[in-house]
Amino acid sequence: MMKKRIAVRALLAAASLALSLTAGCAREGTPSSAPLSSTGAATACSVSAAGTSAATLAQTTASAKRITTTTGKTARTTKEDTTMTNTTATQHSPEPTTSAEKPRPRPTLAGPQGSQAFTNLTYNNAGGKMGDADGPAYCVYSKIGYNRASIDILLSELRHNLYRESDMLPLTAYIFLGVDIYDANGQWVNCFDAGLGFHNGKQKWTLFHNILKVPPTQDKWYMSGKYLDDTHDYRIVLDTSFKDDWAALIVYDLTEGGVEYDRATFRTLYTRKDGSNTAYLQDYALDFPDNVKYNTRGEPAGNDWPEITLYNTDENIYMKSLRIVGATLNGRPWTQEHTANRAVWPDCTQKKIQYPVVRLSRASFDTELQLDFDMNR
Numbered sequence: 367m368m369k370k371r372i373a374v375r376a377l378l379a380a381a382s383l384a385l386s387l388t389a390g391c392a393r394e395g396t397p398s399s400a401p402l403s404s405t406g407a408a409t410a411c412s413v414s415a416a417g418t419s420a421a422t423l424a425q426t427t428a429s430a431k432r433i434t435t436t437t438g439k440t441a442r443t444t445k446e447d448t449t450m451t452n453t454t455a456t457q458h459s460p461e462p463t464t465s466a467e468k469p470r471p472r473p474t475l476a477g478p479q480g481s482q483a484f485t486n487l488t489y490n491n492a493g494g495k496m497g498d499a500d501g502p503a504y505c506v507y508s509k510i511g512y513n514r515a516s517i518d519i520l521l522s523e524l525r526h527n528l529y530r531e532s533d534m535l536p537l538t539a540y541i542f543l544g545v546d547i548y549d550a551n552g553q554w555v556n557c558f559d560a561g562l563g564f565h566n567g568k569q570k571w572t573l574f575h576n577i578l579k580v581p582p583t584q585d586k587w588y589m590s591g592k593y594l595d596d597t598h599d600y601r602i603v604l605d606t607s608f609k610d611d612w613a614a615l616i617v618y619d620l621t622e623g624g625v626e627y628d629r630a631t632f633r634t635l636y637t638r639k640d641g642s643n644t645a646y647l648q649d650y651a652l653d654f655p656d657n658v659k660y661n662t663r664g665e666p667a668g669n670d671w672p673e674i675t676l677y678n679t680d681e682n683i684y685m686k687s688l689r690i691v692g693a694t695l696n697g698r699p700w701t702q703e704h705t706a707n708r709a710v711w712p713d714c715t716q717k718k719i720q721y722p723v724v725r726l727s728r729a730s731f732d733t734e735l736q737l738d739f740d741m742n743r
Contacts, residue, residue: 480730485722486712494707500671501537502723502739503651506708506732507546512695513607513641515543517648518620519562520599520689521571528566528652530681535658537678539564539685542574543604544647545613547636555579556636559649560604560615568593573602573617573628579635592628595619600627601692606637606644613637645706646695650688650737654678671711672718675741679721683741693733702731 486502498505508515519541528537542561549555560575570593577586594600598621605614613634619627637644654674660666661673693700708731712719721743728736 480728480734482729482731483725483727484710485726486710486716486719486724487714487722489710489713489726490715491707491709491713494709496709496711497647498649498651499711500669501651501653501711502675502741503649503711504708504724504726504735504737505650505710506648506700507706508646508695508700508704509706510548510552510643510645511641512646512704513639513644514603514605514694514696515646515648515700516601516603516692516694517541517543517690518599518601518692520691521594522597522599522621523687523689524596524685525687526564526685527682528564528685530658530678530683532681536566536655537658537683538566538653538655540574540649540651540653541571541602541688541690542649543602544649545604545606545634545637546645546647547634548643548645549636550643556634558613558634560613560630561602561649562594562600562617563589565593570594571596573615573630575613575615575630575632577632577634581633581635584633588630588632590628590630594627595621598622604646606634607639607641610639611635611637612639641696648690648693648700648732650690652683652685652739652741672716675712675719675723679723679741680743681741683739685737685739688737688739689728689735690737691734699733701733705732708732 495507496503496505526539528539529535530537540561540563542559542563544559544561545557546554547556556577556579558575558577561573562571563574564570565572572593573590575588577584580586594617598619601618601620601624603614603616603618605616606612608614611633612631614629614631616626617628618624654671658678659668659674660677661670662676664677667673667677695704710724710726712723723739723741725738725740726735727738728734
């Protein structure tokens with residue numbers, strides 16, 4: 367693949383760590399201001415550092431941020447955080463005056479409207495960017511020129527098991543929107559992701575955001591202390607339209623008539639409120655914490671994602687009936703003319719993985735879809 371990608375991960379493990387989140391902002395190129403170091407301590411833009419061990423993950427309450435490019439190198443930074451909250455991200459922050467579109471009532475669907483379908487065995491990314499290439503994932507990338515996006519998540523229909531049958535070690539899951547940010551020359555300069563991550567300790571979904579480059583006084587990641595009711599359906603809105611260099615993530619409970627359930631407002635360097643330099647993305651994925659990153663011989667696998675996927679195959683891991691409806695950009699349906707590309711990992715070029723681990727169906731590009739992640743042959 368010729369284009370560089372970045373996938374940002376926030377990992378908060380089960381038990382004492384409890385949550386593992388992935389962020390998947392993808393980029394066209396490396397910003398000149400982003401230090402890309404192959405050794406030493408990782409910064410937000412680094413591409414190399416030793417990963418946190420499974421033992422460390424089990425003993426600390428931390429987040430780890432991982433950034434991956436096509437070089438295959440990985441960076442990880444950890445930050446102790448025992449409260450799992452972030453007040454600095456929301457203090458003195460402006461509220462979006464047009465925040466987000468007015469919440470609509472819970473969608474009433476007689477049945478799925480879309481008919482497109484494919485699996486990883488039949489879909490070829492054909493060189494399109496894919497920023498989430500270290501675990502089963504599906505991404506949709508918009509063109510540049512948007513400042514607000516939303517998706518309705520039928521959480522009440524979702525079924526999942528994230529614990530390996532043999533040893534009860536968890537994988538991680540997430541459903542989120544993201545933003546790639548460009549300069550006046552069209553060069554990528556920053557990205558962030560915001561949405562829902564699954565808290566393995568609480569067995570609940572919660573709000574998070576994860577930002578690549580932030581001001582010195584701001585945390586790069588945030589996780590809410592509120593947890594969603596998995597019998598309800600929700601809308602998440604990501605909004606950069608109300609002030610330059612700011613974003614808001616808002617969660618509405620559609621089952622309760624569209625009332626606001628949670629929100630986070632945070633700095634986002636270089637975003638313009640008119641959307642002239644931002645592109646949005648949808649990302650749905652499973653991810654592998656360090657303590658399940660082995661090959662099929664039981665040896666540490668580094669970043670050999672096909673081998674890691676096969677090691678975790680036939681362990682009764684799945685996330686099925688992930689239904690997304692009513693996806694929007696700038697308050698209008700996210701139809702395919704607004705999309706730059708869509709991508710799946712693995713795609714059909716990954717010859718090691720010869721079963722349908724990712725299945726997309728009921729899709730109406732790109733407003734509605736159903737995803738089934740099934741890591742069992």
